Amino acid sequence: MRSQTYKTRIGEEILRCLEEHKDKALSVQDICEWLAAQNTETNITTVYRQLDKLVDAKQVITHSGSNGKKILFQYIAQNEECLNHLHIQCTGCSKIVHLDCHESSDFTKHIQAEHGITLDFGKTVIYGLCADCAAAK
Numbered sequence: 001m002r003s004q005t006y007k008t009r010i011g012e013e014i015l016r017c018l019e020e021h022k023d024k025a026l027s028v029q030d031i032c033e034w035l036a037a038q039n040t041e042t043n044i045t046t047v048y049r050q051l052d053k054l055v056d057a058k059q060v061i062t063h064s065g066s067n068g069k070k071i072l073f074q075y076i077a078q079n080e081e082c083l084n085h086l087h088i089q090c091t092g093c094s095k096i097v098h099l100d101c102h103e104s105s106d107f108t109k110h111i112q113a114e115h116g117i118t119l120d121f122g123k124t125v126i127y128g129l130c131a132d133c134a135a136a137k
Contacts, residue, residue: 010035010042011050018060018075024094025063025072061122063089086119088126092133099126 017034018026026034028047035042051073054060061082063072072089074096076082085100086108111117129137 010046013040014050022075023096025074025089025096027070027072063125083122085121086124088128090130090133091127092129095130
């Protein structure tokens with residue numbers, strides 16, 4: 001059995017891709033295209049396997065795509081604060097906005113107190129258009 005600190009070149013390249021795009025949620029296809037542009041040969045199974053390890057290590061969180069049909073990955077680098085607030089994902093460009101403000105905190109406290117629901121911030125995403133994508137429409 002391999003230790004959790006075991007690293008591969010492909011795993012490090014995937015992590016580098018996610019780090020470079022830390023303000024976006026990327027699909028496996030996005031990651032594979034980035035790897036191909038870096039002349040890094042791999043296969044989709046290996047990419048999924050490495051992403052699972054990064055999620056387990058709390059370096060990456062997952063979101064569902066706005067259509068609910070694909071999983072998107074976001075780099076958080078063991079930033080526990082990222083697991084304590086909501087995120088908004090732009091449906092146009094996949095940009096991620098961190099809602100770590102007082103109003104968002106009050107909203108999530110309301111949901112728990114009034115509705116009895118504890119949110120999983122690593123999986124809870126609000127969807128909308130960022131200002132840039134809205135202006136482009």
